Amino acid sequence: xxxxxxxFARRALVLALQAALAAAVPAAALAADGDExxxxxxxxxVEVGALNVSKDSAKFGEYNGLDNxxxxxxGNFAIYGGxxxxxxxxxxxxxxxxxxxxxxxxxxxxxxxxWRFTASYDEIPHRISDSFxxxxxxxxxxxxxxxxxxxxxxxxxxVTNTAGGILAxxxxxxxxxxxxxxxxxxxxFVIPANMHEFDVGTQRKIGKATASYIFAPGWExxxxxxxxxxxxxxxxxxxxxxxxxxxxxxxxxxSSTTDIFELGLAHANPVWHFNVSYYGSIYRNDVKLWTxxxxxxxxxxxxxxxxxxxxxxxxxxxxNLSGGYKFSPTTRLTLVGTYSRLTxxxxxxxxxxxxxxxxxxxxxxxxxxxTYVLTRFTTKVMPQLNLNASYKFEQRDNKTPIFNxxxxxxDAPGASTQFTNTPLNRRxxxxxxxxxxxxxxxxxxxxxxEYEQISRTANSDDTPFRSDKTYxxxxxxxxxxTLADTVTGRVSxxxxxxxxxxxxxxxxxxxxxxxxxxAADPALTGFxxxxxxxxxxxxxxxxxxxxxxxxxxxxxxxxxxxxxxxAQYGLKESKxxxxxxxxxxxxxxxLSINAFYxxxxxRMQLDSLAIARGLTSTTLVxxxxxxxCAPYTNAANTLPADYFTDxxxxxxxxxxxxxxxxxxxxxxxxxxxxxxxxxxDATYARAVTPxxxxxxxxxxxxxxxxxxxxxxxxxxxxPDITSTMTDLRLAATYAIxxxxxxxxxxxxxxxxSSDWQYDAYTNSxxxxxxxxxxxxxxxTAPNYNVNVVGVSYIYRFR
Numbered sequence: 143x144x145x146x147x148x149x150f151a152r153r154a155l156v157l158a159l160q161a162a163l164a165a166a167v168p169a170a171a172l173a174a175d176g177d178e179x180x181x182x183x184x185x186x187x188v189e190v191g192a193l194n195v196s197k198d199s200a201k202f203g204e205y206n207g208l209d210n211x212x213x214x215x216x217g218n219f220a221i222y223g224g225x226x227x228x229x230x231x232x233x234x235x236x237x238x239x240x241x242x243x244x245x246x247x248x249x250x251x252x253x254x255x256x257w258r259f260t261a262s263y264d265e266i267p268h269r270i271s272d273s274f275x276x277x278x279x280x281x282x283x284x285x286x287x288x289x290x291x292x293x294x295x296x297x298x299x300x301v302t303n304t305a306g307g308i309l310a311x312x313x314x315x316x317x318x319x320x321x322x323x324x325x326x327x328x329x330x331f332v333i334p335a336n337m338h339e340f341d342v343g344t345q346r347k348i349g350k351a352t353a354s355y356i357f358a359p360g361w362e363x364x365x366x367x368x369x370x371x372x373x374x375x376x377x378x379x380x381x382x383x384x385x386x387x388x389x390x391x392x393x394x395x396x397s398s399t400t401d402i403f404e405l406g407l408a409h410a411n412p413v414w415h416f417n418v419s420y421y422g423s424i425y426r427n428d429v430k431l432w433t434x435x436x437x438x439x440x441x442x443x444x445x446x447x448x449x450x451x452x453x454x455x456x457x458x459x460x461x462n463l464s465g466g467y468k469f470s471p472t473t474r475l476t477l478v479g480t481y482s483r484l485t486x487x488x489x490x491x492x493x494x495x496x497x498x499x500x501x502x503x504x505x506x507x508x509x510x511x512x513t514y515v516l517t518r519f520t521t522k523v524m525p526q527l528n529l530n531a532s533y534k535f536e537q538r539d540n541k542t543p544i545f546n547x548x549x550x551x552x553d554a555p556g557a558s559t560q561f562t563n564t565p566l567n568r569r570x571x572x573x574x575x576x577x578x579x580x581x582x583x584x585x586x587x588x589x590x591x592e593y594e595q596i597s598r599t600a601n602s603d604d605t606p607f608r609s610d611k612t613y614x615x616x617x618x619x620x621x622x623x624t625l626a627d628t629v630t631g632r633v634s635x636x637x638x639x640x641x642x643x644x645x646x647x648x649x650x651x652x653x654x655x656x657x658x659x660x661a662a663d664p665a666l667t668g669f670x671x672x673x674x675x676x677x678x679x680x681x682x683x684x685x686x687x688x689x690x691x692x693x694x695x696x697x698x699x700x701x702x703x704x705x706x707x708x709a710q711y712g713l714k715e716s717k718x719x720x721x722x723x724x725x726x727x728x729x730x731x732x733l734s735i736n737a738f739y740x741x742x743x744x745r746m747q748l749d750s751l752a753i754a755r756g757l758t759s760t761t762l763v764x765x766x767x768x769x770x771c772a773p774y775t776n777a778a779n780t781l782p783a784d785y786f787t788d789x790x791x792x793x794x795x796x797x798x799x800x801x802x803x804x805x806x807x808x809x810x811x812x813x814x815x816x817x818x819x820x821x822x823d824a825t826y827a828r829a830v831t832p833x834x835x836x837x838x839x840x841x842x843x844x845x846x847x848x849x850x851x852x853x854x855x856x857x858x859x860x861p862d863i864t865s866t867m868t869d870l871r872l873a874a875t876y877a878i879x880x881x882x883x884x885x886x887x888x889x890x891x892x893x894x895s896s897d898w899q900y901d902a903y904t905n906s907x908x909x910x911x912x913x914x915x916x917x918x919x920x921x922t923a924p925n926y927n928v929n930v931v932g933v934s935y936i937y938r939f940r
Contacts, residue, residue, distance in 0.1 A: 191934025215241025275920030584624030732812030793837030
């Protein structure tokens with residue numbers, strides 16, 4: 143599933159979880175008839191039980207800890223104590239999901255208005271895949287090795303100049319063997335038989351302690367410490383041997399610790415307030431070098447090993463200052479400022495033995511200084527008019543020294559290539575002013591103007607930015623109105639123009655051209671990087687709330703966004719609209735129903751040109767472009783006269799994301815004299831991502847000096863990426879007496895998805911060998927059906 147599709151699936155899941163909040167049983171439901179709880183006394187609650195998960199599914203249990211089939215414990219509690227009415231001393235202890243690896247425990251103790259100490263422990267899982275296939279042994283460690291019996295490196299060849307050599311080419315993983323009569327002589331036979339499953343995922347364990355003390359009226363000191371340990375694996379793409387080698391997705395080992403410290407002093411009185419604090423973050427990675435044995439052709443020069451460096455250790459130290467002054471009951475000024483120093487000086491891994499690398503320093507000595515200032519002024523100019531003005535400044539000053547490195551990519555032998563690091567800088571200034579005027583009788587209008595300027599620079603001679611400054615002007619207007627006591631609404635419109643200073647266009651006719659690129663490229667005349675391109679933006683926001691009756695209410699929203707880019711090539715348009723409708727009905731004192739529907743539609747259009755690369759000194763020959771798009775010669779030292787302008791090279795992509803989400807929830811408390819409470823919710827979400835393309839490009843048929851060797855291949859639309867999720871939750875709680883209850887809960891979730899980025903290769907006849915130079919992970923778009931049933935006992939006490 144691609145990144146957008148995963149985001150929509152997660153959004154649907156979040157909506158389902160929000161609707162499921164209606165299934166939470168109120169504390170009063172556990173009390174028997176005639177037993178009124180004292181509102182001044184907090185009741186403690188303990189819940190114990192068990193739940194059963196019907197199937198293994200990493201995707202279903204991605205974040206909730208229910209990825210494994212079988213029985214799991216239910217453990218939740220909330221315990222309160224202290225002086226009660228006799229004093230201000232209080233303590234409380236919470237725990238949830240104690241039987242899962244999403245467990246959380248929080249304890250708090252203190253005297254109200256004087257001091258407080260809080261400690262917590264959390265576990266957060268991320269189950270990535272339980273269907274991942276790998277060739278290498280040692281998954282999860284820093285050393286990935288080929289399985290025993292895999293042919294020795296000395297026998298693995300990369301010969302392609304003969305028929306027999308092609309059959310012995312170990313850089314083509316679809317290759318059988320030289321004679322094609324036995325199994326075991328080539329990748330196509332060896333690799334599938336040695337693939338095995340490995341569960342990919344991470345687990346975070348977080349401990350935190352916070353303390354605060356009020357040592358004088360209005361004065362408070364706060365401090366906290368937090369440690370996060372993260373262990374497991376994540377999926378990382380690795381290339382071994384550059385373009386002629388083998389690529390694979392591999393389980394990268396994760397083992398890191400992050401320590402965060404905070405200390406602050408705050409003061410507040412009726413006229414002014416301030417807060418000064420320190421924030422520090424120290425990241426340490428236990429994984430430095432991790433290696434992968436080369437599964438392709440012999441690469442003895444570099445030891446047949448790909449060597450990779452994990453995330454470097456780093457630190458951040460930040461000083462924060464905020465405050466405000468109240469000039470009058472209607473006029474105030476606030477200020478926020480931060481100064482951060484970020485450093486990264488982790489030692490580089492050693493160059494591979496036998497390489498021609500030149501690394502001029504042992505570490506990057508990287509340092510970045512971030513500065514942030516926000517000031518806001520608010521005042522009531524007249525009884526009906528409020529004025530708000532603000533200024534924001536952000537600066538990233540990269541002080542990392544510049545070095546020239548000589549390296550080779552992909553752990554391949556050969557001449558080294560010079561690489562120079564490029565420290566990047568960014569400065570933002572934002573000015574904003576708005577006027578809010580009350581028209582009386584429930585009406586108001588707001589007018590706002592915003593100006594933003596962003597500068598981007600690089601410290602080295604070469605910069606990735608085609609322009610160093612952008613300017614953005616925005617005007618917003620909002621109207622709100624209350625119609626009687628039952629209807630309220632508001633609508634706003636914003637229009638902004640971003641303009642770029644002196645955008646430097648590329649030249650598609652270099653003297654020494656790189657390889658052909660069938661994609662957008664900064665060197666393409668008429669192409670502009672979308673974050674630097676001129677842009678017109680329109681936004682509409684609207685909302686209506688309607689209380690149709692005392693027990694029935696509706697809320698509707700409609701939002702529209704459109705970004706338009708006038709550049710000839712690159713991102714041309716991005717637009718979206720979202721419509722939602724919520725309804726709430728109180729059928730009776732005991733029964734309430736909530737329902738919602740949301741539709742999201744997001745679209746993007748990209749126009750570009752398949753860049754034709756060629757030496758301008760070659761002989762130009764006639765060529766008539768289409769449609770139909772005619773082929774042309776590939777004779778040596780010749781190019782068609784329209785090589786750089788042929789309209790047949792133009793192409794476009796249109797991508798949409800359409801998501802329907804509908805949900806229904808209910809809560810019924812009126813059964814069996816109020817002892818039985820029923821709750822439930824159902825959510826259905828359907829997401830579709832169509833990707834359409836037009837145009838095409840030219841490719842050679844491999845016949846040298848042919849008059850029609852470069853023939854046109856038209857583009858074809860991609861299959862739709864789809865995701866459908868159905869989620870049902872039901873819960874019944876029966877109060878045995880005033881203190882105890884039994885709860886039975888059920889959940890069913892079904893996810894059905896398709897994504898050609900996974901399925902087109904994994905489901906092919908060649909499976910993990912579907913691409914000649916890429917070893918597939920055997921993963922498909924997630925599909926599952928999971929049932930969860932839980933039974934628990936709840937006890938309340940004071």
